[in-house]
Amino acid sequence: MGDRRKILQRVGLYVLVLLILVWTLGPFIWLFLTSISTQAKLNTIPIQWLPSPPTFEHYQAMFDPTSSTGALFLAAMRNSLIIASSTTIVCLIFGVLAAFSLARFSFRGRNALVMGMLATRLLPTIALAVPFYVLIVGYVERVAPMYDTRHNLVILYTSFIIGLVVWIMQGYFQTIPKDLDEAAMVDGCTRFQALTRVILPLVTPGLVTTGLLAFLLAWDEFLLALIFTRTSNAFTMPYFVFIVGSSQYYQSPAAVAAGGFMAALPPVILALVFQNRLVSGLTAGAVKG
């Protein structure tokens, strides 16, 4: 009796696991299957789950710089890589310095500053997008070209990512005993050298996690790219996925799926490779507050 119940429980557990896997992976697998289907197969009733034969024409088109899709895709990929990496570097450099300062020194207003950093991450993008637009198009544009440039997006993305970097990194710095700074300074390091030569190597895992989160956030951003870019000078992968689905660039569901799959590939690969780090970073942020 007890044995039978145990077996049933095991079977039930594996059925649940299977359901979780289908729910988690199914939609993404469908995106890929759609992207390698021909239009005729997609319009078949009843539905054909596996495309046979598969076609890779949409992927070929995206990597062909002479086709219209290819020109758009390659520009968007280049822009996204440049913008997301630059934003990550800028946020890490300035964010890490500030985080170290907040983690190591106590001064009046320190707690308010830490909370302020967190609050900037929570601000809705649209609340900043409106004044950004008026300031940039109405004033800054006269002095320096900003609209439809990559550096403009890097600056704007910094606004909502740097606060998060400071917030997470100061948590990592607090796990390193302060004695280490002092020991380094006794050995003849300046305060700044104590940070760069002794403390930073110790928080490398934290730097990697924080850098990844910053990169993924910048890669994902859509609203500001929609407002501030127009041409292949600066538009990003999310903007590309938006226009291939709903404008004069629209071709077919399969082409949209292929574009979407390519836009998702870099973050998905990064997340799967570094999943342990990301989960620990996310849980450290959430569990510790």
Place this chain on the structure above:
Amino acid sequence: MTAKVSRKRDSGQMSQRRGDQAFAFSLLSPALLIMLVVVFLPLAYAFFLSLNKAEIVVVGGKGSVLAEWRWLKNYLYFLVDPSFWYSVRVTSYFTGVSLAIELVIGTIIALVLDKEFWGRPVVRALLILPWAVPTVVNARLWGLIFEPHAYGALNGLLQTLHLIGPTEAVNFLAPIPIFQNVPGLGQITTWLGATRAINWLILGDTWKVAPVVALLVLAGLQTVPKELYEAAEVDGATAWGRFWRITVPMLRPVILVILVYRTMELFRVFDILYILMAYTIPVLAVKTYQEAFVFGGFGRGSALAFLIGLFILIIAFVYIRLVAVTEEA
């Protein structure tokens, strides 16, 4: 703490402390300057704009701002505008229903993953995949799945499961109010702006987030001491009783953080609704975008943006207080 102690010591320590302060400030100042320019200045400017009727005029490639002082008229305009309150309700409906579903699905997944089974590390690793998919791709992906023709993916699935006829098709993203044949409830859902479309879109949005909620809850579950369950089992508590009496109270801090973080993210939802529904589901972010960038009313747009920002900062403040209380306890 250290600063307070060193204050009582000799003057050598005092100058060291002053050096520390200068160093601390020099490390902080670049980040503070950046935030001043890209966060606080725009916010202050948004407040100024919100008190004006503001338009952008572009002449010969040069833009200039035409502003006309209007006191609080932009705010009053929205506060008496039924469509603004409709936006507030739709946004709240989207936020509330999504949150509830995310938490339930996330907790179920976490409880399953807390058990030992073959392949658990792989399943846990794969859970991060939906979270990594960009929101725009998520919108497109669900747009494909919700394809309203008989050859669409979800329609195909419903046909295979014999839930609809073999050539039938459901138009998932139709703006049809729900529960219309239930007296009372039908009126409430209409008032809330609950439609078939928004419900299916909530499912799409949940797909991306529920697994990460599960990972966070799972991390919380693993902090619950196993002895508590064993003791409760000895005392004869049922599995259900153990879940409500031990698991849920121990998960309180994690769930609190998820609740408030997600409330804020859901409240500013834009991408999936704008991409798939354009302006037909006017959540606050979509309405603000339309007001400013489609109608060109930057004063009104700023007033809306400021109202959302204010609302979110209030939630953030409550959240910080709640977390502080939990940490002290």
